[in-house]
Amino acid sequence: MVYPLINDFTESLYSSSLLSQGSHFVWFKNYTGVFHNKVYLTVTRNTVVWVAGSVIGQMILGLCAALLLNAIGRGKAILTTIILIVPWATPDVVVASTWKWMYNAQFGILNQMLIDLHLIRSPHDWLGSTATSLGSVIVANIWKGFPVTAMLLLAGLKGIPDSYYEAARLDGANIWNQFVHITLPGLRRIFSIAGLLAIIWTMNYFPLVYLMTGGGPVNSSDIFVTNIYRQAFQYYDFGKASAIAMMIFVATLIFTAIYSRVVGTGEEDN
């Protein structure tokens, strides 16, 4: 019925991108060219840091948010809206520009707040220095992306029976022990699903990095997708762009397969 249509979409786009790789015997040259280019070491490292930093940050913040929102009664709707919905509903472009403005070296409020808190002594160019450019975008990404994780974890928390906690309390377990031995194992399944989703989405998340730093300065925040964009739209090398994109796709597939084996997607019983 309808699935051929969906299928059509994905299929036609696969073949089109292969076409744009140009004639066949150029094909491998694009791929090997990537392996020989040292820039791609930086890009790979950046992508790994980008994904790891964002996902771990989102998980931790998401977990805190989920635990807190699960525990409050009154005012839940408003607080939930603020914490979860504001970052998520804000359009990518708005997130990128607002954070970029906050990070501004001369007029940004972030520097001022950090100075007032005596955490730094003088204004720092967060997005303009190679050491902090990627990290700064990661922070913005954590802000924008943690609600998804938080919501999934919130769902998972509701799935843990209260009776477990009561039994633990009767046995004299304190809050920390309850957390480690009941909450965390109970969330294991959701964690692995949320983690996989977060990794895949973050890996391909283009707008934030592109709009905040464009991949610079000097490739310090260049991740694969921003690199692909530049190859395609600045250098007009569609073949190379498609080649890299294909490699990413295959890498993602392999990664997902390994991830499912090792971590498990939670299809087994808890």
Next chain:
Amino acid sequence: MKMKTSRVIVYMLTIAIALLILIPFLWMIVTSLKPYSEIYAVPPHWAIYQPTMKWYHDAVSSGVFASMWNSVQVALITVVLTMFFAVLAAYAFSRLHFKGKSFLLVILLTSQMLPQILFVIPIFRMYHDLHLLNNYFFLAVSYLVFTVPVGTWMLKSFFDAIPKELEEAAAIDGCSRFMMLWRVVLPLSLPAVVSVGIYSFLLSWSEFLFAVTFMVDPHKGTLPVLLSTFITEYQTQWGDLMANSFLATIPALLIFGFLQRYFVKGITDGAVKG
């Protein structure tokens, strides 16, 4: 007594996090109300000494509502089309058995792993050749590649959890497949359906790459496209940008805010059951 203190701590922590999360949003609003001199004050400050509506006036007169209307049109089409395809596909995956079912499901999932950029060039070429650029409908269609798989997955998990007995009972009463979907399954899946709607709306509302590539006519740009015009190679007009950004964010927040009850329920139920 012990209970009370822990409650207070939890509330305080939650409010603290809420405030931290709001900082960027508040900074956007504050900047949009400041006059030029205060926006570029050194050192920067939170206080607004001479609030001004200038940026909002400029936004309105330079057509922010026109862009907003464009965004609305695209978003509505996206939502309607997504719901149509996702509901049908999810029902089919959930209730029917056919050859290649698991294969298609895998394709559905893996399509999520492709970077958006990979799609831009082929679709642009296709639309260009077919004279489909600057077309709201086909921009929305291009969003389907991203919204339908996720929507189908969400709905399928939800449908799977609805007992088939209900439909069997309806079948005995002479219900057709389509009526079973429309009268039995859908009403029970309202939270999930609303979630899919919200998700597609948000995706369409904030989507940037396709919009800026396919909407070549500046009058037909959506909000993200409009916002990007304030960032030029040489400078960024922060006052304008912040005011327009606020106006661009409000509809999404309102919709989400009102419907969040359904959305959270939809996601959580789908996740726990799926």
